Amino acid sequence: RWIVDKEDQLLHKSSEIKEAALWIKKGEVIAFPTETVYGLGANALDEKAIQKIFQAKGRPSDNPLIVHIAKEEQLKDLVTDVPLVAKKLINAFWPGPLTIILKRTNSIAESVTAGLDTVGIRMPSHSIALSLIEAAGVPIAAPSANQSGKPSPTTANHVIHDLDGKIAGVVDGGVTGVGVESTVVDCSVDRVMLYRPGGVTKEEIEDVIGAIEVDPSLHAETEAPRSPGMKYTHYAPTGQLYIVSDCRKIKDYVQEARIKGHRVGVLTTEERVAEYDADIVVACGKRDDLSTVAQKLYDSLRAFDGQKAEIIYTEAFPKEGIGIAVMNRLEKAADGVI
Numbered sequence: 001r002w003i004v005d006k007e008d009q010l011l012h013k014s015s016e017i018k019e020a021a022l023w024i025k026k027g028e029v030i031a032f033p034t035e036t037v038y039g040l041g042a043n044a045l046d047e048k049a050i051q052k053i054f055q056a057k058g059r060p061s062d063n064p065l066i067v068h069i070a071k072e073e074q075l076k077d078l079v080t081d082v083p084l085v086a087k088k089l090i091n092a093f094w095p096g097p098l099t100i101i102l103k104r105t106n107s108i109a110e111s112v113t114a115g116l117d118t119v120g121i122r123m124p125s126h127s128i129a130l131s132l133i134e135a136a137g138v139p140i141a142a143p144s145a146n147q148s149g150k151p152s153p154t155t156a157n158h159v160i161h162d163l164d165g166k167i168a169g170v171v172d173g174g175v176t177g178v179g180v181e182s183t184v185v186d187c188s189v190d191r192v193m194l195y196r197p198g199g200v201t202k203e204e205i206e207d208v209i210g211a212i213e214v215d216p217s218l219h220a221e222t223e224a225p226r227s228p229g230m231k232y233t234h235y236a237p238t239g240q241l242y243i244v245s246d247c248r249k250i251k252d253y254v255q256e257a258r259i260k261g262h263r264v265g266v267l268t269t270e271e272r273v274a275e276y277d278a279d280i281v282v283a284c285g286k287r288d289d290l291s292t293v294a295q296k297l298y299d300s301l302r303a304f305d306g307q308k309a310e311i312i313y314t315e316a317f318p319k320e321g322i323g324i325a326v327m328n329r330l331e332k333a334a335d336g337v338i
């Protein structure tokens, strides 16, 4: 379902991938496509190279990075132990959008894990990402390739918009497939815990290993998240975003805000795009297939910036399947305002 295997594209890109791998070996940072979003990669074993990722993104240093591998055997240098539940998840979902947190070894550069004794690892299911990791010959640490706080990039142009002049380059693999980031689960604790909803759903995980815990902060604002990255405002367009749980009210809100002289945006889906009379109306996929909403989510949020929206109202989506990840990102982008 997630495999982005564009063999012809791979052939087409082979010299670019080789060049990108050389930059990684030299300790520089390169953006590359994965099946979820574009990553900003550097050699996970090279402390100086990792520092460049944090600098380029303006990322807080207490937010650890995910390490990307191309082969399962790369795990043994990176983690001390792979518990049975983790093995089951690996068999079921790698390569794919699942990041597994395990106890780390000391071979990984300090700042990758932001001082934690665990590391998040994933094997992406994108042919360009996999061949880049293989060509570089090292595990590649990579956060999403956006400026910190902004929506994650799903095209090479998004990366260039945010990071031009700050990184060695970007391998252009077109639009990414899943559109939201990987699911993050902690397998270093006694009871497996979900930290970030993403491309693999909780139900899919539970089909493989049975019931799992969910970080309480995903439901209650008052709890401190277990995953450092989840505490920051994220994915946010420049305009103020409001989630409207009863979408029939959006039309009135739009009118009120326009009367006050604001440039107003609405985020909806193809089904209802004709209903709204706002300055910017963006159709983000189809409501009857939430995976299309996930795919277009970040590009849609970025479109409001391009059109200088000051206030944005978004419809809410059902919190089921991939809709859980979509609503999690919207809630963060709206800073919890519903």
Ligand code: TXA
Residues within 6 Å of the ligand: 034, 036, 037, 038, 039, 040, 063, 064, 065, 066, 097, 099, 101, 113, 116, 118, 119, 120, 124, 142, 143, 144, 145, 180, 181, 182, 183, 184, 195, 196, 226, 227, 228, 229, 230
């Ligand atoms: O799909 C993805 O996961 C993309 C692509 C590029 O692979 N990457 C990505 O990375 O979204 P980033 O850095 O934007 O998000 C990583 C998340 C953060 O919330 C971070 O706090 C969490 O994973 N994380 C990483 N290592 C962790 C650890 N050892 N313990 C807890 N959380 C961790």
Ligand code: MG
Residues within 6 Å of the ligand: 143, 144, 152
């Ligand atoms: Mg990110």
